[in-house]
Amino acid sequence: MAIALCRALSIPARYFTGYAYQLQPQDFHACLEAYIDGHWIIFDPTNLAPLNGLVKIANGRDAADAAVASIFGNAQGTGIAVDCQVVEDSFLPFKYKGGQKGVTFK
Template sequence: MRLSIDVALDYALSAPGPAILSIEAAGALGQEILQARIDLGPLEHFARVPGEEGIGEKIVVRAADHLTCSYRAEVEVTRPRPDFASLSDVPFDQLPGDALRYLLPSRYCPSDRFVTFAGQQFGGLTGGARVAAIRDWIAGHLTYVSGSSTIDTTAIDSFIDRQGVCRDYAHLMITLCRAAQVPARIASVFAPGVTPPDFHAVTEVYLDGAWHLIDATGMAHADQMALIAVGRDALDVAFLTTMTNATMQRQSVAVSEISG
C-alpha cells in the first residue's frame, strides 16, 4: 500500500525553549520512504538524533515563541498482515535483549498489576492466539471516546473506565500482553483509516522472533501502517515534547491511500 501523508503543526510557546518532534515516517523494515519533505519555522537550533531502538529519528529544536512544522511524504508499505494464529511465543530464556525490557512495567503500563487477571482471562492460550484474544477482549470491553482521557491516564484508568482513545487502547494492550509474558511496546504510526484523523498509537508484540504490529482499536492493520517510532509507552513516542508551555494554534494530519 502506498500512503500520502500531510502534517501541519503550529504551536505558540510561552517562552523560548527546546522541543522534540517525532513526526516522520521511519526508514524501517516493511516500508520504504519514496519522498519526504519537512519544513520548520525560524529556529535557534536544529539537530537529528536516533529514535528508540534505532527506529526513525527525533528532531531536537530550540524555538523562540512559535513552533511551526510542515511534513509531507509518500511511503510504500510492504509488510504483510500478520496471521497471529500461526505465531508462537518465544521462550523467556531465548528472548533478545531488545525484547526483554518490554516485559517490564512502565509509567502508563503497570503490567505487574494485571498478572492475575491476564492469567485468569487468557491463561489457556499461547502465542499469537493469546495476543489476538487480548485484542478482542479490549475491543469488546472498551468504547472509543474522543477526549475521554488525559496525559495522566494509565492502563488502570482505562481498564476501570472502559473507554479511551488510541493511546489508551494501546497502553491496555501492552499492559495485558506484558502481564501474559509477551514482550509488547507502543508504536506511533500513520494510517488512512484513523477517525478522527491524527497520529495513531498501536502495539507491537514480539512473537516468533520478530515484532508484529496490532491495533486494538481495529482502525488499521499492519499492512496499512507507516511506522514513526516505538517505545515503552506514550512518553517515548510523543509527536511533540516541549520544555515550556505550548498552546496549539493549528494541527492537522491527513493520511490517504494512493491508488494505482
C-alpha cells in the same frame, strides 16, 4: 492495557505510534507490537485503522518514550498538516477480524 497483558504473559511488547492512513479523521494513532515467533507483529486493539495503512513514527516502552509531541511551558498550537499518500493504486486495507476459530484477515 494490551502491552501490560502481553508483558504479564512474558510476551515482549512495545508501544507503537504512527500516522493512520484512512482513519477518519486522519490522525496519529497508538498501537502495540508484540514479539511472537521471532517477529514483531503489530496489533491495534481499537481496530480503527487498517494495519497496512499505518506509517510508523516511533516505538518505545510506553507513550512517554515515543510521544508525538512533548510540550513544556505556555505553548499554543496553531495548526498541523500531515499528508499520507498510497504509492500503489491497488491498496487494499486489511484489519484483524476475530472469528470463532481464531484470527482472520478481512
